[in-house]
Amino acid sequence: MNKRYMFVLLTLIVTSAMILSACAPAAPATEAMTEAPTEVMTEEPTPEPTEAAPAIGSPEHPIKVLFVPSVDANVIVTGGEVMAEALNEATGLTFEVVVPTSYAATIEEMCASPDDTMAFIPAFGYVLANDLCGVDVSFKAVRRGWGVYWTMIVVARDSEINSIEDLDGLRFAFPDAGSTSGYLVPKVMLNEAGVVPGEELEAGGHPQAVRAVYTGEADFAAAFYSPWAAPEGADAWALGDDPEVPVDINNCALNEDASQLLCEGYRVLDARANIREEFPDVVSKVRILTLSPDIPNDTLSFGPEFPAELRAQIEQALSAFAETEAWGTSLGSEDFYGWSGIDVATDAEYDFIRKLVVESGTTLESLR
Structure with a gap:
């Protein structure tokens, strides 16, 4: 067998092998299967029902009636309770008599509890409270005809x-x-x-x-x-x-x-x-x-956020109470505040006191 023949034969063998290899089916690719995580459903807790806040003027949330400690505290409490009972009978509202330790403490309490406080405070205290948080005057005292x-x-x-x-x-x-x-x-x-x-x-x-x-x-x-x-x-x-x-x-x-x-x-x-x-x-x-x-005489003033409807009821009841004999054992007593009556007051009536406050440089902080 000559060399030429051998070369042709080898070429045919190699070519055939390549053709057979190309025609063989490809091995399937192995796919990595990842299983999707199972989503865990959590049920949100049902919120506990909340009770409504007690209404202002209810036994659970009485209206605070503040009195400055200008005279004996026992006299104030005794006479204040007479007034509170009369207002309760007239309005159905509940009142709590409070005598703070000082004039400044009275003002601070009104501003801290703006929606449930009323207070019998002098002109000076009213001006400071009005400036501090908007306390609003309602009545002024009348003493034996004097305003x-x-x-x-x-x-x-x-x-x-x-x-x-x-x-x-x-x-x-x-x-x-x-x-x-x-x-x-x-x-x-x-x-x-x-x-x-x-x-x-x-x-x-x-x-x-x-x-x-x-x-x-x-x-x-x-x-x-x-x-x-x-x-x-x-x-x-x-x-x-x-x-x-x-x-x-x-x-x-x-x-x-x-x-x-x-x-x-x-x-x-x-x-x-x-x-x-x-x-x-x-x-x-x-x-x-x-x-x-x-x-200017002392005032009855209300907290800046006191409910208007309740305020109107109290004003009407207090005006009626001032005409009764019981008034003389309460605010009308000379040992208490000596108010023989009340009259409607306006903020402008206390501008004279505002002028004095400015002139004296007095602030609530200076009273503490």
Whole structure:
């Protein structure tokens, strides 16, 4: 076999092998099968039903009636409960009588509970509360026909103090730094006279401030002044008259049940009368040095978010209560706030006090 033949034969063998290899079926590719994860369905818990908040004025959510601690707290609570019961009978609403520890605390409580508080606060406190959170005035006090009242500065009757200028450097007792007649107004009066007190004593109330002068703890004090009541047939007090009773002060004494301090029939109604049982001779021991200009009377004010419908019910009920005999054992008592009645008030009536607040630089923070 020659070489040419062998070459052709090998070529045919290789070619055939290649053809057979190309025609062979391809091995199937192995696919990696990944099983989709099973989705686990979780059922959301059904929310627990929530109870509706108790209605304002209900036994579970009483309306808070706040009273500034200007007189004895026990007197306030007792008289306040009389009023609360009368309002409850008239409206069906529930009230809670509260006496905060200070004037500032009263304002703070109104702003902290704007939808369920009403408060009997003085002009100074009202202006601060209105500026702080929008507390709104409703009524003002009427005392024996007067829609205003006054600060009296009192000193020991046997002292040599004859003018406000003589008070410079002396010990000063005042009821509370949030009191209109007991602090704001007298401080402005002292500043205008160039008087800088020495030691200052925050007595805790108008009667306590007068007591501090009686006992010698202070040289002078500021407290509220309401005019004396004249006996039948005598002329009533008028602006410009002497603030002291127009009779011999040594003839002042308590009536039979100690409910009044009388001087030959003239009834003392200023802050001195509030310590009459402890010191029946207070008028002969403590005298009035001077009075302030007119001060707008104290207010009944409501929290800024107090429900209008409830407010209207309370205003109507309170107006009716003011015409009853029970009023005299509550707000009308001379040992309480001495309100002989109420009248509608407007915010603008307290602009004079706003001016004093600005002039004195007083803020709620400074009262704490």
